[in-house]
Each structure stands twice: as structure tokens, then as C-alpha cells.
Amino acid sequence: MRALITYVYLFLYAPIALVVLFSFNAGRNASEFTGFSVEWYGKALANPFLITALQNSLIIAVTSATLAAVFGTMAALGLERLGSRARAVFDGLLAAAIVVPGVVIGIATLVALVAVFGVINPAIASLWPGERPPQFGLGYGSIIAAHGLFTMALVTMIVKARIATLGRDIVEASADLYATPLTTFRQIVLPQILPSVLAGFLLAFTFSFDDFIVAFFVAGSKTTLPIYVFASIRRGVTPEVNAIATMVLVASLLLIVIARLLMREKTRKTTAGE
Amino acid sequence: MPLTMTTKRRLVTTALLAPASVWLFVFLVLPFIAMVVFSVGERGPAGGYQPAFTLAQYANLPARAAAYWNTLMLAPVGAFLCLIVAYPTAYYLAVKAPPRYRLLLVSLVVVPFWTSLLVRTYAWMYILGSRGIPNLLDMIGIADVRLLNTSGAVLLGIVYGYLPLMIMPIYVSLEKLDRRLLEASADLGAKPVSTFFSVTLPLSLPGVMTGVALVTILLLGEYLIPQLLGGGKVFFIGNALVDLFLQSRNWPFGSAIAVTLVAVVVVVLMVAMRIAWRISGTRQVDLV
Numbered sequence: 001m002r003a004l005i006t007y008v009y010l011f012l013y014a015p016i017a018l019v020v021l022f023s024f025n026a027g028r029n030a031s032e033f034t035g036f037s038v039e040w041y042g043k044a045l046a047n048p049f050l051i052t053a054l055q056n057s058l059i060i061a062v063t064s065a066t067l068a069a070v071f072g073t074m075a076a077l078g079l080e081r082l083g084s085r086a087r088a089v090f091d092g093l094l095a096a097a098i099v100v101p102g103v104v105i106g107i108a109t110l111v112a113l114v115a116v117f118g119v120i121n122p123a124i125a126s127l128w129p130g131e132r133p134p135q136f137g138l139g140y141g142s143i144i145a146a147h148g149l150f151t152m153a154l155v156t157m158i159v160k161a162r163i164a165t166l167g168r169d170i171v172e173a174s175a176d177l178y179a180t181p182l183t184t185f186r187q188i189v190l191p192q193i194l195p196s197v198l199a200g201f202l203l204a205f206t207f208s209f210d211d212f213i214v215a216f217f218v219a220g221s222k223t224t225l226p227i228y229v230f231a232s233i234r235r236g237v238t239p240e241v242n243a244i245a246t247m248v249l250v251a252s253l254l255l256i257v258i259a260r261l262l263m264r265e266k267t268r269k270t271t272a273g274e
Numbered sequence: 275m276p277l278t279m280t281t282k283r284r285l286v287t288t289a290l291l292a293p294a295s296v297w298l299f300v301f302l303v304l305p306f307i308a309m310v311v312f313s314v315g316e317r318g319p320a321g322g323y324q325p326a327f328t329l330a331q332y333a334n335l336p337a338r339a340a341a342y343w344n345t346l347m348l349a350p351v352g353a354f355l356c357l358i359v360a361y362p363t364a365y366y367l368a369v370k371a372p373p374r375y376r377l378l379l380v381s382l383v384v385v386p387f388w389t390s391l392l393v394r395t396y397a398w399m400y401i402l403g404s405r406g407i408p409n410l411l412d413m414i415g416i417a418d419v420r421l422l423n424t425s426g427a428v429l430l431g432i433v434y435g436y437l438p439l440m441i442m443p444i445y446v447s448l449e450k451l452d453r454r455l456l457e458a459s460a461d462l463g464a465k466p467v468s469t470f471f472s473v474t475l476p477l478s479l480p481g482v483m484t485g486v487a488l489v490t491i492l493l494l495g496e497y498l499i500p501q502l503l504g505g506g507k508v509f510f511i512g513n514a515l516v517d518l519f520l521q522s523r524n525w526p527f528g529s530a531i532a533v534t535l536v537a538v539v540v541v542v543l544m545v546a547m548r549i550a551w552r553i554s555g556t557r558q559v560d561l562v
Contacts, residue, residue: 001366001370004362004366009382012383012437015398016389018401019393019397070293071293071297074290074291078287078289079291081286081287082287093298097302100302100539101536103515104536107519107529110519111305111312112307112308145297152297216520217519233392248393249389253385256385257385260385
């Protein structure tokens with residue numbers, strides 16, 4: 001049994017470790033380690049296309065994760081107050097947002113936006129007094145919207161699960177002590193759900209930062225980091241790709257570890273006084 | 275006019291749910307309707323879409339039969355292979371692992387799932403590619419071994435990519451298992467093997483169902499693994515969709531395929547839920 005488990009962990013980590021190892025390889029050969037070097041990292045970081053892709057990915061991940069965390073938390077709090085029928089409809093839509101394959105989300109968003117732009121752009125052009133009318137197109141907005149759909153549903157699920165474990169009695173006690181609902185929220189509820197909100201934000205960020213397939217459809221001419229990595233892989237497996245892959249890996253590893261630590265935290269600080 | 279308590283309460287509820295509702299409607303419901311509308315349209319002369327009302331796209335689905343066949347074969351097989359590796363692992367983690375290290379060991383299983391699937395799949399492309407294992411085999415005299423771009427490579431990638439997602443729900447259901455039941459079974463003279471088959475396994479079935487359903491559903495829409503490890507030879511519905519939307523630009527046909535993909539996902543989900551309800555009540559699974 002133990003031997004089997006050792007193999008499972010080896011199976012999970014050895015391939016990643018190999019990529020990391022060969023990102024430090026001085027030579028170009030994939031099966032021979034010829035010496036330690038950080039040359040490929042330097043090459044990768046000096047590549048302006050990579051840097052642009054990284055910037056795009058960061059902008060998109062920060063924006064979509066922030067929106068997802070705020071709107072998702074609001075929705076989780078609002079769901080508590082809904083009647084059972086409306087709640088079932090809302091839960092169904094959230095489940096759909098999570099279950100529908102990314103490839104379909106990408107396609108549906110692409111098709112809908114292109115249809116909408118096809119109507120809006122000529123309309124604006126005909127009304128625009130100047131030479132160059134503004135054109136709506138795919139880009140940051142469409143990627144943020146499509147990523148936010150999945151991650152907002154994810155945050156709602158996570159925060160909802162946390163709210164379900166909260167005792168009603170402490171909220172009632174707060175009300176009995178004449179705290180306004182807003183004060184109760186700020187001093188009792190928020191501190192308790194905050195770790196799960198933050199964890200939701202980090203997972204949302206990680207998802208957006210790592211997503212390839214949704215962005216592939218709705219990115220238009222923008223390049224995100226996964227799209228860039230995908231394109232580089234198709235051009236050929238090089239140590240430079242290993243270096244980029246290692247950096248992507250380390251970034252998402254850090255985020256997921258932080259998210260897990262936050263979710264483990266059982267809020268010992270119940271009332272975080274400011 | 276002073277607001278009554280109920281009106282105020284309702285206003286707050288509406289305000290809380292408004293952004294999420296708008297988002298779900300504009301970026302989930304509307305796009306889905308648009309996709310269905312496109313699927314009954316025609317391909318424009320220069321690609322893209324031309325309004326029409328025809329079921330021609332759906333009649334044309336057999337043209338992509340190979341993609342359906344690969345997906346509907348390899349997704350369940352891949353999920354089953356995941357299960358074979360995942361069950362003993364989850365069992366070890368929940369029952370046998372030393373409690374002190376349990377949390378750490380579980381974390382080590384989950385963490386890879388949240389790192390880039392692209393990078394993890396690439397790792398195997400690197401290992402199975404001609405400069406990886408085949409090159410090593412060549413050095414010891416076994417020449418011309420082809421590992422990449424085969425169904426086996428795709429299945430390996432699937433097990434690698436989705437193993438954590440299969441382990442977690444099984445682990446959760448095994449961890450909840452009441453140890454006293456196992457002791458009772460042993461006290462009544464059952465051998466460990468028969469205790470496993472008559473107590474442990476049946477009680478962990480909800481977790482198994484959840485895992486199989488989750489992994490199968492995600493695999494139905496998979497693109498990266500067949501693309502990188504199947505190299506255009508072993509392609510899924512997801513690969514057909516990318517081709518139709520981004521290369522050959524036949525949007526109506528692509529929309530029809532996407533609609534059928536959603537239908538397949540819904541059927542799998544309903545079957546899984548039906549079975550899960552039969553086995554026990556619904557359970558929530560901690561994916562994170």
C-alpha cells in the first residue's frame with residue numbers, strides 16, 4: 001500500500017520536477033543535463049511578447065477575480081435571504097456556469113458578442129459625427145466577462161458553504177444588543193466569511209491566470225500568458241518554454257498554497273477590531 | 275415615505291443579487307440562446323454566420339463522428355483509469371495515513387489540480403516526445419518507439435491531469451466513514467477483505483460517483499490534452515470545435531456541435547445525480 005502511494009506521488013510530481021530541472025539545463029538537449037544555467041530565464045524575460053502576455057494575464061486575472069469575489073460574495077449573502085423557489089433557479093444557473101465546459105462557454109460568448117458587435121458597431125458608425133467611430137471588439141472585456149462567469153459561481157459556492165456553517169445565534173445576539181444590521185454585518189459576519197472570500201479570490205485569480213481554452217476563443221487579438229505558452233509549445237519544445245512553464249507553475253503554486261491556508265483558518269479572531 | 279421593514283429587506287436582497295444575476299443572464303443565458311440560434315443558421319460565403327432556419331447543421335453531425343467517438347470512448351475510459359489509481363490513494367489517505375501527515379499528504383494531492391493544466395500536460399509532451407523517453411530507449415538499442423500522438427498518451431495525460439479531482443470526493447466519503455462500523459464488522463468475524471467489500475466500498479460509493487461524474491464531464495469538453503498529446507490524431511469534440519470556430523470558420527456547424535456537447539453533459543449529469551440519490555442523500559464535496 002505504501003509503495004503504491006509513493007508511486008502515486010512520484011507520478012504526480014516527477015513530470016513537473018523534470019520540466020523545472022531542464023529549465024536550468026545549459027544545453028538544448030531534452031534528455032541530457034549538460035550543466036546548470038539560468039540563461040533560459042534571462043532569454044524568456046527579455047522577450048517582449050512574453051512580457052506583454054504576462055501583463056495582459058495579470059490585468060485580466062486581477063480584474064475578473066476582484067469582480068468575482070465582490071459579486072460572488074454579495075450573491076452568497078443575498079441567496080440566504082431568498083425564497084426557496086428563486087433560490088433554486090439561481091443555484092441552477094450557478095451550477096450551469098460551473099458545469100458547462102469551458103470550450104462551450106468560450107464559443108457561446110464569442111458568438112453572442114460578435115452578434116452584438118455586428119449590430120452596435122454599424123449603428124455607432126452611422127451616428128458618429130467624426131472620422132473614426134469607436135469600434136467594440138473582443139479583448140480584455142470579453143475575457144474578463146467569460147472568466148468572471150465561472151469564477152463568480154465558484155466564489156458564491158465557497159462563501160455559501162462558509163455561511164452555512166455560521167451560527168445564527170451570534171447574529172441574533174448582535175441584533176438583541178441593538179446593533180444595526182450593517183454593524184452586525186461589519187463586526188460579526190464579515191470577519192467570519194473573509195477568509196473564504198479571500199480564498200475564493202485567489203482561486204478565481206489562479207483559474208483566470210491559468211485558463212487557456214476560454215481565452216483562446218474570446219481573446220480576439222490579445223495574447224494571454226497561457227495562449228503565448230501554447231503557441232510556443234506548438235513552435236517547438238525548447239528550454240525557454242521550460243523556463244516559462246516553471247515560472248507559471250511557481251506562481252500558481254504560491255497562490256494555491258495561500259488559498260488553502262486561508263480556507264483552513266477557522267477564524268479564531270471573531271471580532272477583528274479596527 | 276418611510277420604507278417598511280419588508281420592503282427594505284427586499285431592496286437589500288435585490289441589490290445583493292443584482293450584479294450576479296445580470297452577469298449570469300448576459301454572459302450565460304444570452305450567449306447560450308445565441309449559440310442555439312447560430313446552430314440553426316447557415317454558413318456565410320466568407321465563413322461566419324448567415325441567418326436561416328434549417329436543421330442542416332444537425333443533419334451534418336455524422337461528418338464529425340470520429341470526434342464524438344473518441345470523446346465518448348476515451349472520456350469514460352479515462353475516468354475509469356483515474357478511479358483505479360484514485361481509490362487506493364484515497365483509501366490510504368483516509369484510513370491508513372498517519373494522522374499527523376494526513377493534511378499535508380492531502381494538500382500534496384490537491385495542489386497540482388490548481389496549477390496550470392497546460393504546463394502539466396506539456397510536461398508529458400516533453401517526456402513522451404522524441405527527445406524524451408524514446409531517445410533514452412534509442413540509446414539502449416530500442417529504436418523508433420512512438421509514444422506521443424497515441425490514444426495511450428492521451429489516456430496517460432487524462433489520468434495525470436484529473437487524478438486529484440477523482441481522489442478528493444472519494445477521500446471525503448471515506449473520511450466520513452464511521453470507524454465503529456469497521457470494528458463491528460471485524461468483531462462479527464468478517465475478514466478485512468469482506469469488511470472492505472460489504473462495508474467500506476458501498477459506503478464510499480457516493481464519493482466514487484461524484485468523482486467519476488466530475489471527471490467525465492470535464493473530459494467531455496477537454497481540448498488541451500488531446501491537442502498536445504494526441505497531436506491531431508486523437509481528437510475530441512473540443513478539438514473539432516476549435517477547428518470549426520478558429521480555423522475553418524464554420525460557425526453554425528460548430529454551434530450545433532457545441533449544443534450537442536451541452537446535451538451530452540446534461541445527460542451524464544442527470545444520470546450521475548439519479549444514481550447518487552439512489553445510493554444516498556446528496557453530498558457536498560470540498561474541491562479545494
